Amino acid sequence: MSRQDGGTPEPHDAGRRSGVPGESPGPAPAGPPPAAPAAPCDALPEAAGARRGRPRSEGVEAAVFDAVVGLLDEGLPLAELSVERIARTAGVGKATLYRRWAGKEELLVDLLRSIEPPDPVLPGTSVRADLVALLESMRERGVAKRNSTLLHNVFAQMQLYPKLWDAYHLTVIEPRRRLALDAVRRGVAGGEIRADLDLEFVNDLLTGPLLLRTVIRPGGSLEPGLAERVVDTVMEGLRPRG
Known part of the structure; x- marks a missing residue:
């Protein structure tokens, strides 16, 4: 039984402190004073474990991301951005990076995902609402890339490195395309979209205007309401005839 309440001493402590009958008790043996109770002892390891867990890994991730952003802001080309240099700048060991990322490409993809707007949560109320949410997410990412020198520079360089572009395409673009x-x-199953059309072609019709204004014509307008306008215009030609 632990002295968690800071009050009644243990039975063996009572016998030790009582002394011999008729004699004055000697000085109490050294030990914790019977002061106000602290936090239960058995709670301390749990609290320490919490401090050693996720917050520490988040701190490492933040330090690594800050190091990469700093190096890129200084004008370091992607070709010279090595794991060794990132680790040295972040003040961590290479093994720490490799425990979290398989390599530089995976690390950069994670960094880009942390900077870009999050993937949309589809409302599921209608096909139109889902498509508008997806295209609005594309519009927001296009605006973010325009407003961020880092994103603009990384994307400009990234397509020159097939391994990095493939990693970004596989882990970021492809899941969004599947959505x-x-x-x-x-829409086809619910009768809102014609069943005689190729699904990839329909997807291209919907995403094409956003890609045109963010990639081919980077100065094109990305005004609010663009996603709704594109979906409503394209859906006019996708509805079943008759």
Whole structure:
């Protein structure tokens, strides 16, 4: 039984402190004073474990991301951005980086995802609402890339490095494309979109205007309401005839 309440001493302590009958008790043996109770002892390891867990890994991630952003802001080309240099700048060991990322490409993709707007949560109320949410997410990412020198520079360089571009395409672009294709499939199944059309072609019709204004014509307008206008215009030609 632990002295968690800071009050009644243990039975063996009482016998030790009582002394011999008729004699004055000697000085109490050294030990913790019977002061106001502290936090229960058995809670301390748990609290320490919490401090050693996720917050520390988040701190490492933040330090690494800050190091990469700093190096890129200084004008370091992606070709010279090595794991060794990132680790040295962040003040961590290479092993720490490799425990979290398989390599530089995976690290950079994670960094880009942390800077870009998050992937949309589809409302699921209608195919139109889902498509508008997806295109609005594309519009927001286009605006973010315009407003961020870092994003603009990284994307400008990234396509020159096939391994990095493939990693970004596989882990970021492809999942978003599948979301859009699934929404189109739901539209076909629900009779909102013609069944005689190729799904990839329909997806291209919807995403094409956003990609045109963010990639091919980077100065094109990305005004609020663009996603709704694109979806409503394209859906006019996608509805079943008759």
